[in-house]
Amino acid sequence: MSQNTMEILNVKDLVVNVEDKEILHGLNLRMNAGETHVIMGPNGAGKSTLGHALMGNPKYEVISGEATFEGEDLLDMDVHKRSQAGLYLSFQNPIEVPGISISNFLRSALEQRGEKISLWNFRKALKAQMEVLQMDKSYMDRDLNVGFSGGEKKKAEILQMLMLKPKLAILDETDSGLDVDAVRTVSVGVEEYQKNQNGALLIITHSTKILEALKVDYVHILVNGRIVDTGDVSLIDDINENGFERYLKAEN
Amino acid sequence: METKEYVINPLPVKTWNHLRMNSAKVDIEALAEKDNIDITAQGVTQKSVNASAIDSGLGHEFDALVTEAVPVFKAFETDADDARIRADIAVHAGEASVTALDITAKDGQTLTFITDLKGDKDASGSVALQVRLHAGKGSVINLIQAQRSGAKVTVFNDLAGELADDASVNLYQLFMEADKTYGGLELKLNGDRTSFISRTGYAVAGDEKMDMNYVVRFVGKKGMAQMKAMGSLSDRARKLYRQTIDFINGSAGSSGEEREEVLMLDPDCVNGSIPLILCAEENVEGEHGATIGQADDEMLFYMEARGIDKKTAIRMLARAKLDAVCAMIPDEEFSEEMAAYLKGKDEYGESEE
Numbered sequence: 001m002s003q004n005t006m007e008i009l010n011v012k013d014l015v016v017n018v019e020d021k022e023i024l025h026g027l028n029l030r031m032n033a034g035e036t037h038v039i040m041g042p043n044g045a046g047k048s049t050l051g052h053a054l055m056g057n058p059k060y061e062v063i064s065g066e067a068t069f070e071g072e073d074l075l076d077m078d079v080h081k082r083s084q085a086g087l088y089l090s091f092q093n094p095i096e097v098p099g100i101s102i103s104n105f106l107r108s109a110l111e112q113r114g115e116k117i118s119l120w121n122f123r124k125a126l127k128a129q130m131e132v133l134q135m136d137k138s139y140m141d142r143d144l145n146v147g148f149s150g151g152e153k154k155k156a157e158i159l160q161m162l163m164l165k166p167k168l169a170i171l172d173e174t175d176s177g178l179d180v181d182a183v184r185t186v187s188v189g190v191e192e193y194q195k196n197q198n199g200a201l202l203i204i205t206h207s208t209k210i211l212e213a214l215k216v217d218y219v220h221i222l223v224n225g226r227i228v229d230t231g232d233v234s235l236i237d238d239i240n241e242n243g244f245e246r247y248l249k250a251e252n
Numbered sequence: 253m254e255t256k257e258y259v260i261n262p263l264p265v266k267t268w269n270h271l272r273m274n275s276a277k278v279d280i281e282a283l284a285e286k287d288n289i290d291i292t293a294q295g296v297t298q299k300s301v302n303a304s305a306i307d308s309g310l311g312h313e314f315d316a317l318v319t320e321a322v323p324v325f326k327a328f329e330t331d332a333d334d335a336r337i338r339a340d341i342a343v344h345a346g347e348a349s350v351t352a353l354d355i356t357a358k359d360g361q362t363l364t365f366i367t368d369l370k371g372d373k374d375a376s377g378s379v380a381l382q383v384r385l386h387a388g389k390g391s392v393i394n395l396i397q398a399q400r401s402g403a404k405v406t407v408f409n410d411l412a413g414e415l416a417d418d419a420s421v422n423l424y425q426l427f428m429e430a431d432k433t434y435g436g437l438e439l440k441l442n443g444d445r446t447s448f449i450s451r452t453g454y455a456v457a458g459d460e461k462m463d464m465n466y467v468v469r470f471v472g473k474k475g476m477a478q479m480k481a482m483g484s485l486s487d488r489a490r491k492l493y494r495q496t497i498d499f500i501n502g503s504a505g506s507s508g509e510e511r512e513e514v515l516m517l518d519p520d521c522v523n524g525s526i527p528l529i530l531c532a533e534e535n536v537e538g539e540h541g542a543t544i545g546q547a548d549d550e551m552l553f554y555m556e557a558r559g560i561d562k563k564t565a566i567r568m569l570a571r572a573k574l575d576a577v578c579a580m581i582p583d584e585e586f587s588e589e590m591a592a593y594l595k596g597k598d599e600y601g602e603s604e605e
Contacts, residue, residue, distance in 0.1 A: 055557050058549065083559035095554040098545070099515075099572025108568060109558040160558060 007071070008033045008168050008200050009054075014065035016046075016053045023049045025225040026065065033167065036194060036201040036214055038236065041222035042244045047204040048092060050222070051170040055089040056082055070167070084113050086167030090157040090174050097144040102126075102156060105144050106163050113164075129162040133189045151182035158189035168200040169193065175210040183209045190214065208236050223247045255279040258313045260408075261436055261465035264496050265530060273492060273526055275311070276434065276463045280408075283321045283350035283380050293328065293337040301327040301354055306384060308412035309436020309465050318352055318382045318410070325384070327354035328365075336364045336583070343371035343379045343401045350380040357391035357419075364394040366586055369409075371402030371429075378406040385413030387421055389443065394582050397425045398590055399433065403458070406432040417443035417472065424581045426574055426590055427454035427462065427483070428597070437466040441475040441506070448476070453577030454483035454491070455570045456521075462491040466510075470503035470536070477506075482513040482577065484570035485521035492524035499529075499536045507537040514544050515573060517566050 009031040016024040023046045031037055041047050053060040054067060056079040067074040069085055077085065097105065107122055117125075126140055133155045145153050154174055161169050171190065175183050191213050193199045203211065219235040220227045221244065228247050229235070262275040291298065303319035305312070328337055341351055357363040369379055379401055387393050393413075401407050407430040415421060427433055433456075439448055448468055456462045468477045479495055497508035510527050527540035547569050555565035574594055581587035 057553050057557075078561070079553060079556035080559050080561045083557055089557055091554065091557075095551050097551060097555065097569075099576060100568055104568075104575075105555075105558070108564070109560055112559050112561065112564065164558065 006033045007031070008069065009202075010066075010068045011054070012066040014050075014053065014067060015063040016049055017061045017063050018049060018059065022063070023225050024053065027222075027225065027227060029220065029227060031168065031200055031202065034198045034200055035217040036203065038203045038205065038211060038216055038219045039222050040205065040219065040236070040239055042248065045222045046225040047222055048172050051089050051172045051202070051204060054170065055079065055087065080112065083164075083166075088161050088164060088166035088169040090161060090169065090171045092172040092176065094145050094153040094157055096146045098146050100144055101141050102144050102159070103140040106160060109164060126163060129159055132162065132192050133159055134185050135159065150177045151179065154178060154182065154186055155189070158186055158193075161193055162189060165197050166199060168202065170202045170204065172204045173206065174203075175205060175207055180209070186210065187213050208240060211236065221247055224251050255281045258317065260310045260314045260434055261463055261494065262311045263465070263494055263526065263528065264467055264498060265528065267526065273494070273524060278434065280317065281348045281378065283317060283348050283378070285322055285351070286347060286349040288342040288344065288347075288349055289351055290340040290342075291337065292340070294335065295332040296328050296330045296335055296337050299327045299329070300324045303352065306412045307438045307440070308382065308410045309438045309467060310408060310410040310434060311436065311465075314408065314410060314436070315382070318350055318380065321350045322352040325352045325354045327356070329356040329358065330361065330363065333360070334362045336366070338366040338368070338586075340368050340370065341379065341381060343369060343375040343405055345372070345374040345376050347377045347379070349378075350382070352382045352384075354384045354386075355393065356386040357388055357393045359388040359416075360390045361388065362392040362394075364396065364583055366396045366398075366583065368398045369401050369407060370398075371400065371405055375402035376404035378408065380408035380410070382410040382412070385411070385421060385439075387413065387415040387419035389416045390418040391416075392420045392422070394422045395424070396581055396583055396586055397423070398428065398586075399426065399430060400428045400593065401430045403429060403431055403460075405430050407434065409433070409435045411437040411439070414440045414442050415446040415448070418445050419443055420447040422582070423448070423450040423452075424577060425450070425452040426577055427452070428574060428594070431460055433460070433462045435462070435464040438469070439467070440469045440471055441477065441503075442471045444472040444474055446472060446475040448478070450479045451577045451580050452481040452483075453574040454481070455574055456483065456489035456491050457486045457570070458489065459487070460489050462489070464492065465494040467496040467498060468508060469498040469500060470506040470508065470533075471500050473503060474505040475503060477508040479509070480511040480513075482573045484515040484517055484573050485523055486517035486566065486570055488518070488520045490522040492526070494526040494528065495540070496528040496530065497538050497540075499531045499533045499538065501532040503533045504535040506533070508539070510540040512542040513573070514542065515547065515569060516544060517547050517570060
């Protein structure tokens with residue numbers, strides 16, 4: 001377990017609707033700074049809904065419940081304020097932003113945080129993080145995500161995380177659709193974030209490849225909009241062996 | 253101020269009248285030459301030439317207005333192989349100024365010509381600029397135009413030109429700030445194997461209006477033209493862009509392309525696009541296309557999720573089109589100046605709020 005026990009996220013009885021349909025039915029989750037939590041669950045359980053609701057996606061309507069980030073009311077913050085406070089969501093399907101290069105995009109995002117960084121130092125830092133992710137340097141001047149392959153988009157998500165240095169990063173199926181090599185590269189980026197930036201991670205995943213190099217503190221099983229079980233890293237092996245069947249049966 | 257109605261920006265061939273897109277009717281006050289131009293040039297000779305009628309994008313009525321107001325044009329030519337001329341035109345409060353320039357690139361020369369319409373803090377009224385280009389055999393003219401006249405200024409930016417054998421004209425335009433912008437171009441690709449490339453960037457916001465009419469006539473054989481306009485509309489902005497490629501009989505082997513990318517950032521803005529291809533020659537290729545995009549909620553959420561507030565996100569998307577053209581400008585010094593101006597404009601806007 002992490003030695004850093006300062007609470008970073010506390011979600012209480014969160015109920016979230018998507019297009020008038022209730023997806024999360026009173027979800028509870030508590031995380032401390034620097035911890036890594038994994039959320040696993042079958043398709044449609046509400047895993048992505050949790051990530052988007054915490055980030056403030058207007059398509060995800062919070063009906064009731066509470067969520068605090070470092071003790072502050074997260075649900076009351078504008079989306080950009082949540083990000084500036086240190087919350088990060090890696091998108092499962094990253095959005096293409098035509099006309100704005102990765103470099104310009106990230107520099108603007110840092111400037112909005114009040115960080116004054118010279119162009120030279122910024123590009124140097126960006127290049128260093130691109131090296132970690134084995135990204136071609138020419139990508140820094142390409143329009144964000146435009147024409148990128150699935151793997152390149154996921155790398156760009158991790159690149160943004162490394163540059164923005166959030167306190168808590170939610171990785172929404174960052175490993176989905178990636179080949180073995182790409183998963184390995186993305187994992188290195190996540191490991192870099194975990195080790196060198198002492199960032200907390202909430203990893204939403206189906207697969208466990210991305211977790212192999214990471215120190216996992218807790219594993220949660222999300223079924224039908226609720227966390228139905230929490231355990232240590234051994235729970236991952238259990239799911240790999242037995243799947244979610246027993247949880248689904250219990251729910252039904 | 254006394255004004256008179258003019259019909260400008262006429263389409264070469266009319267479309268449905270009820271669409272009100274065949275031309276623009278505009279009240280224009282009497283234009284006069286002012287002492288508002290500053291020329292920076294090296295190894296360039298400035299002469300005077302008597303005004304004469306020409307086919308220009310803004311049309312005959314506007315051309316007549318210019319030639320009446322400016323009986324003697326400022327003309328530039330050089331003996332150097334490679335020359336750069338910059339014309340800074342100041343826009344002041346309450347003026348109705350007109351500037352007419354005549355540019356010649358002799359055979360084999362490369363000439364970069366920059367025009368910068370720049371308003372001072374209280375700029376208002378109207379400013380007109382007509383540039384005539386004469387590209388000799390094998391010459392290259394890079395015409396770079398910046399328009400930052402001010403939010404209370406009506407701008408008339410009129411171009412006309414002709415290209416001899418193997419001549420090239422490359423046009424880069426940044427339309428950044430004006431209450432109303434009327435832009436026109438008519439180029440005659442008279443020679444064989446001519447080339448014309450244009451990249452026009454714009455950001456139209458608030459209640460601003462933009463009305464454009466670009467016509468390229470292929471006369472000689474194996475000519476090539478690529479026209480691309482890219483811009484953004486926000487708030488209640490209105491924009492109409494006419495692009496015409498005219499293949500005259502005999503222009504065999506020529507190809508022309510007209511493209512437009514429009515980003516509409518608000519539901520109340522109005523976009524009009526008329527891509528027109530006229531064809532009196534069989535052996536030619538003409539292409540046109542327009543892409544109309546919107547800053548959808550997903551994209552804005554994505555940008556906000558990285559800590560960029562909505563207002564800045566929209567401004568970045570609007571500026572991206574201008575930045576793209578800015579990056580293509582072949583004159584490094586001016587490109588950097590415009591990039592800094594665009595960045596400063598953003599920061600100034602933010603600090604005002």
